[in-house]
Amino acid sequence: MPNHQVYLRMKKNMELTRYQVLRLKDIAVISTNDAKKSQLEDIPIYRLGKKDKNIVVIDSFLVIDYLNRDFPDLEFQLVGPNQTIVRIQKQRKSPSVFIALGVWVLIFVGTAMTIMNFHYDVSMQEVHQKIHYLLTGEQEEYPLWLQIPYSFGLGIGMLLFFNHWFNKRFNEEPSPLEVEIYNYQQDLDNYVIHYENACNDVDPPHTPS
Structure with missing residues (x-):
């Protein structure tokens, strides 16, 4: 049988x-x-x-x-x-409110500095001035009609890119950050499996005594 x-x-x-x-x-x-x-x-x-x-x-x-x-x-x-x-x-234990607030301020300031340094490196203000001149034929040091929508678009674009508004998702697709975290977790799991098997590949399962 x-x-x-x-x-x-x-x-x-x-x-x-x-x-x-x-x-x-x-x-x-x-x-x-x-x-x-x-x-x-x-x-x-x-x-x-x-x-x-x-x-x-x-x-x-x-x-x-x-x-x-x-x-x-x-x-x-x-x-x-x-x-x-x-x-x-x-x-x-739940993290302290003061620690969470401190981390949030640190990330906020760091992100703001990164964005400002990037715009300074690529001369974004001059780009806006040139676009304003091409469209209107006038020189303007602060073309706000371009800069203000651009600032809002930058924030909205980041929200759409990360696909999150606090705990709310805009769609079912994973965000690039979630994909990177998943890939990191896969690499970490592969490392753990390799390391554990290399050390304990002859150990049988242990039954409770």
Whole structure:
């Protein structure tokens, strides 16, 4: 009689706020017609502890090897990611209003200085003066009818570029900043996986004692 098929799809990332025992259903999605599905989902795979600090990488092949020993009558097939990265996030206190205000002022001033220095480097005022002269034939040191709409357009353009107004999104597309953060997170995950596997590639999953 052929073995029953069990399909495992490892969850790529998990975030927890405390140390606990990870069961198979916590780190993977299981698909099977076998009656042992509930038993498989509740099997303990790893006990998180202080020794793990804040990041643990659970390799799918070690999990399957562990499951094969307890369920020799089942055939496990892996679908999707090869590892699950578990992050333990300690609860943090809410930041001080004064610290948040100080950071906001610092970012605001820094951004304003950056924009002003950029406009000074490209001689934006002279550009506006030349545009005014080309359109009207008159010299004007401060063509406000150009500068004021340009200033509003600059702010609106930044809002549209980052696709956010506080917590409100203008559309479902990710902003360039979100894409960069995602790419950074992908690189960080790949580094963690490589480092953890290089150090612990022979360690089997630990069951709780």
